[in-house]
């Protein structure tokens with residue numbers, strides 16, 4: 330009998346190769362195709378970042394223009410989808426809506442199961458283009474507002490905020506949102522990406538793989554943490570209350586949302602970029618106290634748990650950022666999903682390019698040779 334290594338939660342196990350993101354958790358480094366997240370945050374756009382992840386190189390000017398145009402063609406949903414969205418319960422959670430509607434998109438694709446790499450790219454582009462429209466339509470429908478149809482002359486980020494709010498965003502808001510999209514686009518073999526790779530490894534279909542990934546992302550230990558951060562900030566009345574709040578939580582062994590990471594044992598580099606943005610936006614929108622509370626939480630956490638390698642992660646400052654952009658709380662995790670469709674899709678393409686079915690083992694720890702007790706004797 331062969332003995333296999335058992336690692337709970339697959340911690341430390343290398344299960345895939347990728348050319349997309351490189352993470353050094355000890356040093357707090359994140360690169361997409363070798364380029365630091367800080368440089369991309371400063372110089373790139375979300376569209377260019379997606380091209381980089383899917384093609385493993387930066388585009389030329391004309392390649393980028395072509396890619397943007399192809400994405401813009403997908404802003405408008407296939408016919409029937411709008412009605413479907415507007416027949417959902419208004420109380421539905423937006424993450425459940427995205428999951429269900431991404432799944433429904435497969436039924437509007439004449440060849441949903443084509444899994445050659447070029448077809449997979451086309452389907453990924455469909456989902457990336459349609460997803461913001463799904464979220465914006467649902468949000469306006471539940472608020473009883475008229476739907477705002479996409480504007481194909483706008484970028485991904487501008488168009489989403491336009492469809493959501495009914496007015497074009499300021500350049501500063503659009504840039505802030507775009508930076509959130511860039512920083513959340515890919516992150517190694519995180520839980521939802523792994524879910525996507527596991528599903529596509531059966532040669533299922535791109536829609537199923539992304540649907541499964543959305544389901545994984547919504548968990549509070551993964552993408553759902555940004556909503557937890559905002560709830561925590563709302564529970565704390567002022568900066569003066571932070572000390573008590575955090576120390577009492579830690580004493581009860583409760584987790585502070587937006588801190589800690591399976592991979593990073595230093596400050597998440599995405600948190601560094603988002604922190605600057607959150608500070609600026611909070612000042613610009615008259616919510617400086619929100620940033621001040623966050624900063625104080627970070628200070629106390631540094632004192633109390635930095636020795637365990639617990640630092641702010643991507644969700645900590647993205648919460649303040651999304652709030653200052655004016656997003657409803659339950660749209661925070663969907664924003665993570667909109668961006669991460671880029672990473673999930675890139676991993677699906679990588680998996681399909683060199684597929685091997687994922688099939689780990691479970692270590693059986695139950696009894697053997699147990700008697701079968703007839704029903705009448707149980």
Ligand SMILES: CC(C)(COP(=O)(O)OP(=O)(O)OC[C@H]1O[C@@H](n2cnc3c(N)ncnc32)[C@H](O)[C@@H]1OP(=O)(O)O)[C@@H](O)C(=O)NCCC(=O)NCCS
Nearest residue numbers: 550551554583584585586587588589590591637639642644
């Ligand atoms: C992300 C997360 C699941 C990673 O956890 P992990 O690698 O399994 O880490 P562990 O659960 O082994 O925790 C190690 C230690 O740090 C502590 N810890 C981890 N995250 C913590 C947090 N957010 N707040 C307080 N303490 C934390 C644990 O209590 C544990 O302490 P102990 O050794 O004294 O028991 C975890 O940090 C967490 O729950 N964070 C909050 C949710 C979150 O922000 N998720 C988004 C991730 S991007």
